[in-house]
Amino acid sequence: xxxxxxxxxxxxxxxxxxxxxxxxxxxxxxxxxxxxxxxxxxxxxxxxxxxxxxxxxxxxxxxxxxxxxxxxxxxxxxxxxxxxxxxxxxxxxxxxxxxxxxxxxxxxxxxxxxxxxxxxxxxxxxxxxxxxxxxxxxxxxxxxxxxxxxxxxxxxxxxxxxxxxxxxxxxxxxxxxxxxxxxxxxxxxxxxxxxxxxxxxxxxxxxxxxxxxxxxxxxxxxxxxxxxxxxxxxxxxxxxxxxxxxxxxxxxxxxxxxxxxxxxxxxxxxxxxx
Numbered sequence: 632x633x634x635x636x637x638x639x640x641x642x643x644x645x646x647x648x649x650x651x652x653x654x655x656x657x658x659x660x661x662x663x664x665x666x667x668x669x670x671x672x673x674x675x676x677x678x679x680x681x682x683x684x685x686x687x688x689x690x691x692x693x694x695x696x697x698x699x700x701x702x703x704x705x706x707x708x709x710x711x712x713x714x715x716x717x718x719x720x721x722x723x724x725x726x727x728x729x730x731x732x733x734x735x736x737x738x739x740x741x742x743x744x745x746x747x748x749x750x751x752x753x754x755x756x757x758x759x760x761x762x763x764x765x766x767x768x769x770x771x772x773x774x775x776x777x778x779x780x781x782x783x784x785x786x787x788x789x790x791x792x793x794x795x796x797x798x799x800x801x802x803x804x805x806x807x808x809x810x811x812x813x814x815x816x817x818x819x820x821x822x823x824x825x826x827x828x829x830x831x832x833x834x835x836x837x838x839x840x841x842x843x844x845x846x847x848x849x850x851x852x853x854x855x856x857x858x859x860x861x862x863x864x865x866x867x868x869x870x871x872x873x874x875x876x877x878x879x880x881x882x883x884x885x886x887x888x889x890x891x892x893x894x895x896x897x898x899x900x901x902x903x904x905x
Contacts, residue, residue: 632671633874635856637764637787638810641732643700645851646871647672649816649858650681658684659691661862666692668867674790674816674858675726676704676737677718682725690727701726702733704768705753708905710736710745715752723761734762735790739774742903746774747781754784764788768816769899772805779809790814791899793855795846796825798890803853814856819843820895830889834882841869848873849886 633645648670653661658681662673666688675685682703689699703726709718719734734753739746746767753765766788767778778786789806793799793815806813819826822843831842838845843859847870850857859870878886 632669633851635812635854637812638785639764639787641764641787643733643764643788643812643856644670644672645856646670646847646873647674647700647702647856647858648867649674649860650685651676651679651816651860653679653681653684653860653862655681655684657862659687662688663691664864665867666694668864669871670867671698672700672702672856672858674702676706676735677709677722678704678706678737682722686725686727700732701728702735703731704735704737705749706737707740707743707903710740710743710749712748712752715749716755719752719756719761730761730763732763733788734765735788736767736770738769738902739767739771739899740903740905741774741900743905747777750778750782754782757784766790766811769897769902771899772802774899775805775809775811785809786811788812788814788856790816792817792894792896793850794818794820794825794895795828795831795849795886795889796820796891796893797895798887800890803855807854812854812856814858815850816858817895818850818857818859819846823895825889828889830885834878834885837882838876838878840873840876844869844873845878845882848876848878849883852878852883
């Protein structure tokens with residue numbers, strides 16, 4: 632496993648396991664298998680409805696708590712200062728933990744303009760030591776600028792959709808300038824057409840790897856944290872086997888040229904679901 636350092640000095644595994652769309656009744660088994668495979672970063676959220684299952688897997692695991700990196704998120708309907716504090720308490724209880732390693736705002740929902748107050752609740756949670764780091768998801772540059780201007784604690788992470796067809800170059804550059812790490816969800820574009828891209832397939836053949844492994848390796852070499860999701864143990868292992876090869880500058884240039892600003896998920900400025 633490779634690790635990156637957050638802007639407060641906390642180390643985070645660069646490759647983690649996401650549990651979006653994993654039903655609660657399957658989460659304990661899936662996360663347990665992921666931990667056995669070697670994953671130490673587990674990414675969940677209140678809206679996923681599987682924090683209880685994740686917590687069961689953590690309780691059953693013999694991996695020491697200090698070796699784990701657990702992330703969860705506050706949902707849109709819980710935004711606002713007091714609501715966020717209550718939602719965090721609920722998430723901790725479901726996970727069966729005393730603290731999380733990273734707590735995130737799931738969406739900025741700019742229509743409701745509550746993300747600054749929400750972030751200030753995250754700051755209290757951070758100051759109280761109940762989250763080792765705090766950050767945001769799906770924040771565009773204009774949302775990030777408000778947080779940087781109006782809040783005290785710089786976000787450690789911005790988790791966004793990112794893959795070869797949506798490389799987030801401008802946002803990534805902004806985050807780098809402000810010492811904020813980018814974390815990629817849907818890093819394989821949810822297993823859709825980017826996996827079949829001829830350029831990706833050609834590079835995969837050259838290295839004797841799968842297209843998915845090439846894409847994950849590309850993320851790692853661009854200093855992005857990546858959280859692929861699968862419930863298949865063989866795929867879990869496949870996704871981990873990306874530390875034994877390196878993409879060449881030519882490979883990286885070819886993948887960089889694939890960027891087409893194509894989203895597979897919601898636009899942060901239009902996502903107002905509560």
